[in-house]
Amino acid sequence: xxxxxxxxxxxxxxxxxxxxxxxxxxxxxxxxxxxxxxxxxxxxxxxxxxxxxxxxxxxxxxxxxxxxxxxxxxxxxxxxxxxxxxxxxxxxxxxxxxxxxxxxxxxxxxxxxxxxxxxxxxxxxxxxxxxxxxxxxxxxxxxxxxxxxxxxxxxxxxxxxxxxxxxxxxxxxxxxxxxxxxxxxxxxxxxxxxxxxxxxxxxxxxxxxxxxxxxxxxxxxxxxxxxxxxxxxxxxxxxxxxxxxxxxxxxxxxxxxxxxxxxxxxxxxxxxxxxxxxxxxxxxxxxxxxxxxxxxxxxxxxxxxxxxxxxxxxxxxxxxxxxxxxxxxxxxxxxxxxxxxxxxxxxxxxxxxxxxxxxxxxxxxxxxxxxxxxxxxxxxxxxxxxxxxxxxxxxxxxxxxxxxxxxxxxxxxxxxxxxxxxxxxxxxxxxxxxxx
Amino acid sequence: xxxxxxxxxxxxxxxxxxxxxxxxxxxxxxxxxxxxxxxxxxxxxxxxxxxxxxxxxxxxxxxxxxxxxxxxxxxxxxxxxxxxxxxxxxxxxxxxxxxxxxxxxxxxxxxxxxxxxxxxxxxxxxxxxxxxxxxxxxxxxxxxxxxxxxxxxxxxxxxxxxxxxxxxxxxxxxxxxxxxxxxxxxxxxxxxxxxxxxxxxxxxxxxxxxxxxxxxxxxxxxxxxxxxxxxxxxxxxxxxxxxxx
Numbered sequence: 001x002x003x004x005x006x007x008x009x010x011x012x013x014x015x016x017x018x019x020x021x022x023x024x025x026x027x028x029x030x031x032x033x034x035x036x037x038x039x040x041x042x043x044x045x046x047x048x049x050x051x052x053x054x055x056x057x058x059x060x061x062x063x064x065x066x067x068x069x070x071x072x073x074x075x076x077x078x079x080x081x082x083x084x085x086x087x088x089x090x091x092x093x094x095x096x097x098x099x100x101x102x103x104x105x106x107x108x109x110x111x112x113x114x115x116x117x118x119x120x121x122x123x124x125x126x127x128x129x130x131x132x133x134x135x136x137x138x139x140x141x142x143x144x145x146x147x148x149x150x151x152x153x154x155x156x157x158x159x160x161x162x163x164x165x166x167x168x169x170x171x172x173x174x175x176x177x178x179x180x181x182x183x184x185x186x187x188x189x190x191x192x193x194x195x196x197x198x199x200x201x202x203x204x205x206x207x208x209x210x211x212x213x214x215x216x217x218x219x220x221x222x223x224x225x226x227x228x229x230x231x232x233x234x235x236x237x238x239x240x241x242x243x244x245x246x247x248x249x250x251x252x253x254x255x256x257x258x259x260x261x262x263x264x265x266x267x268x269x270x271x272x273x274x275x276x277x278x279x280x281x282x283x284x285x286x287x288x289x290x291x292x293x294x295x296x297x298x299x300x301x302x303x304x305x306x307x308x309x310x311x312x313x314x315x316x317x318x319x320x321x322x323x324x325x326x327x328x329x330x331x332x333x334x335x336x337x338x339x340x341x342x343x344x345x346x347x348x349x350x351x352x353x354x355x356x357x358x359x360x361x362x363x364x365x366x367x368x369x370x371x372x373x374x375x376x377x378x379x380x381x382x383x384x385x386x387x388x389x390x391x392x393x394x395x396x397x398x399x400x401x402x403x404x405x406x407x408x409x410x411x412x413x414x415x416x417x418x419x420x421x422x423x424x425x426x427x428x429x430x431x432x433x434x435x436x
Numbered sequence: 437x438x439x440x441x442x443x444x445x446x447x448x449x450x451x452x453x454x455x456x457x458x459x460x461x462x463x464x465x466x467x468x469x470x471x472x473x474x475x476x477x478x479x480x481x482x483x484x485x486x487x488x489x490x491x492x493x494x495x496x497x498x499x500x501x502x503x504x505x506x507x508x509x510x511x512x513x514x515x516x517x518x519x520x521x522x523x524x525x526x527x528x529x530x531x532x533x534x535x536x537x538x539x540x541x542x543x544x545x546x547x548x549x550x551x552x553x554x555x556x557x558x559x560x561x562x563x564x565x566x567x568x569x570x571x572x573x574x575x576x577x578x579x580x581x582x583x584x585x586x587x588x589x590x591x592x593x594x595x596x597x598x599x600x601x602x603x604x605x606x607x608x609x610x611x612x613x614x615x616x617x618x619x620x621x622x623x624x625x626x627x628x629x630x631x632x633x634x635x636x637x638x639x640x641x642x643x644x645x646x647x648x649x650x651x652x653x654x655x656x657x658x659x660x661x662x663x664x665x666x667x668x669x670x671x672x673x674x675x676x677x678x679x680x681x
Contacts (some may be wrong), residue, residue: 001626002626003629004626004627005627022626023623023626024623025447025448025449025452025622025623026447026471026473026474027473027474028471028473028474029475029623030621064449064623067477067478067480067481068480068481068484068485069477069480069481070484071484072479081477092484092485137484
C-alpha cells in the first residue's frame with residue numbers, strides 16, 4: 001500500500017497535521033494495513049478539532065470503503081462499511097420506509113465517525129445517541145477481526161462507541177434503522193423572543209425533531225431570542241432538489257465580523273414571519289441545512305474557527321444563560337448558534353450526551369475567542385456539564401478528566417485493546433486521554 | 437428491456453463507481469475479478485442500489501482458461517449484454533527496467549487478457565444484434581513516455597484492438613466505446629508524484645455512462661484531456677524524445 005504524505009485539518013481548520021495517509025479500497029487491504037502498520041482511522045474529517053489528526057504519524061483514510069453490505073427488510077438492520085456517509089445511508093432507504101434513527105448535523109460524516117464520536121441528532125431527546133442503535137461493530141485490531149455487540153462484549157463496545165478510534169479500526173457495522181412514513185419533513189418554525197421562552201418551548205415541545213437557532217448577538221431583553229424548529233417525518237412527493245453551492249476560496253477576515261453577523265442574524269430571525277410558518281421539505285434539507293454549501297468552513301478564512309459545544313444539566317440552565325450573556329457581550333459569535341434539549345441517551349464511556357441543555361456556537365479563530373472559550377469551558381465544568389470531543393480543539397487534560405467520570409473504564413479497555421499506542425491521535429495526546 | 441453488464445476488473449474504484457451507476461438503472465450486474473470477498477461486497481451494494489441481479493464471478497486476465505465459464509453464465513441472461521473492461525495494471529517503470537519479465541504481466545492485464553475475453557464475447561453480441569462494449573484505456577496509450585511506456589504500449593495496443601472491434605461489431609448493431617481517462621483518484625494513482633487535475637472515479641463513471649447512452653466512439657475523461665493529449669501528440673518526435681513529461 002502506497003502512503004501519501006499530506007497536510008490535512010479537521011472541519012474547523014484551526015489545527016493542522018502532516019501525516020502519511022493510506023486509503024484502502026478493499027477490506028483485505030484494510031486488514032493487511034492494520035496488521036502491518038496499525039494506525040488510527042479517519043473518515044470525512046467533519047469533526048472540528050484534532051480527533052482525526054495525527055501529526056507526524058500515519059492514518060488510514062476509510063472513505064473508499066463505502067458499501068452497503070446487506071439489509072434485512074423485516075428487522076430494519078442494515079450492514080455497512082465504515083466509510084459510508086450517514087446522509088447517503090440515512091436517506092437511501094427512506095423511500096422504502098426506513099431511515100437512520102440518528103443523524104448528526106452533516107450528512108457527510110461517515111458511519112465510522114458517527115460511532116467513534118457517538119453523535120446525536122435533533123431527535124436526541126426521543127431517540128438517544130447514534131451508538132444506541134448500533135447492534136454490531138466489526139473491529140480490526142492488528143489484522144484480527146472482532147465482532148462487538150452491546151450484549152456479548154459490553155466493555156469493549158462501550159469503549160469503542162464514542163471512543164475516538166482508540167480500540168481498533170471500525171471496518172463495518174450493523175445498525176437498526178427506524179421505520180418512517182416517507183422521505184419528507186413537515187417543519188414548523190416560530191420566532192422566540194427571549195431566553196426563558198426558549199427554554200419553556202424546548203421543554204414543552206412534543207415534536208420528534210426539535211432544535212433552536214439562537215441569535216448569539218442579541219443582548220439585554222432580547223438575549224436568547226431565536227427560532228424554534230420542530231419537525232416530523234411524513235410522506236409526500238419530493239420536489240426537485242436545488243443544487244449544492246460551493247465556497248470557492250477562503251473568505252476575508254471581515255466576512256464574519258460583528259456588524260455582518262448582526263445584520264445576518266436580524267435577517268435570519270425575520271425570515272420567519274412573526275406568526276410562525278409550517279412548510280414541507282425533502283428530508284435532507286432540515287437534517288443537513290449546511291451541506292448545501294460545500295466547504296462552508298472556508299467562510300471563516302484561512303485561520304479557521306472553533307465550535308464550542310457544551311451540555312449542562314437541566315437545573316443548571318441559569319449557568320447556560322450566563323454563558324450566552326458572555327458570548328453576546330463579546331461580539332465574537334458567528335451566525336451558527338444552536339440550543340437544544342438533550343435526553344440522557346448515550347452508548348459509550350466517553351459519550352457526550354447527558355440530560356440537559358446543549359449549546360453550540362461557532363467562533364472565528366482569534367485570541368479573544370480562544371480566551372472566551374476557555375472561560376465558557378470553566379463555566380461548563382462548574383455547572384457539572386461537559387464539552388464535546390468532536391468539536392474540541394482547545395481544552396485541557398485536567399478539565400476533560402473531571403467532565404468524563406467514566407474515563408477510567410475507557411482507559412482500561414483501550415489499554416488492553418491497543419497496548420502499544422498505535423492508534424493515538426493529536427487529540428488523545430493533547431488531552432492526555434491515554435494516561436491515567 | 438432486460439439489460440446485463442459484465443464488469444471486468446470490478447475491484448477497481450472506477451469500476452465500482454460504474455457498477456453502482458448501472459445498478460441504479462436496474463440492470464443485472466456481473467462483477468468479475470480476483471478478490472471474491474471484495475466482489476461480493478460490491479455485489480451486495482449493487483443489489484441495495486437497485487440492481488435487478490448482482491453476482492460476483494472469478495476473472496483473472498492471466499488465466500484465459502476461465503473465460504468460457506463467464507461467457508456461458510452471461511448467455512443464460514436474456515436481453516442485451518454489455519461488457520465494461522476496467523482491467524489493468526501499472527507497475528513502476530523502474531521495476532520493469534530492473535525486471536523486464538514484468539512486461540508479460542502488463543501486456544496480459546492491459547491487452548491480451550481483455551482482448552481474448554472480448555474476442556470470445558463478440559459472437560454473442562453479434563448473435564443478439566446489439567450490446568455495448570466499454571474498453572477503458574488510458575491517455576498513456578496516446579504516446580510513449582519515459583515514465584510508463586510499457587504500460588502505455590499495452591494500452592495503445594488495447595485502443596487499436598477496440599477500434600477494430602468497433603469496426604466489426606458495428607455491422608451487427610453492437611457498439612464499442614473507447615475510454616481514455618486522464619489522472620483518476622484511484623489506488624493506482626494514490627500518493628504518486630506529479631498528479632494534477634485528478635478526477636474522482638464517480639465523475640469518470642458518469643462520463644462513461646453518458647457516452648454509452650450517446651453511442652460515442654472515443655472519449656477522454658475528464659474532457660479536457662482531449663486537448664492536453666492533442667498538444668502532447670503534436671510535439672515533434674525530435675523534441676519529444678528529450679522531454680520528461
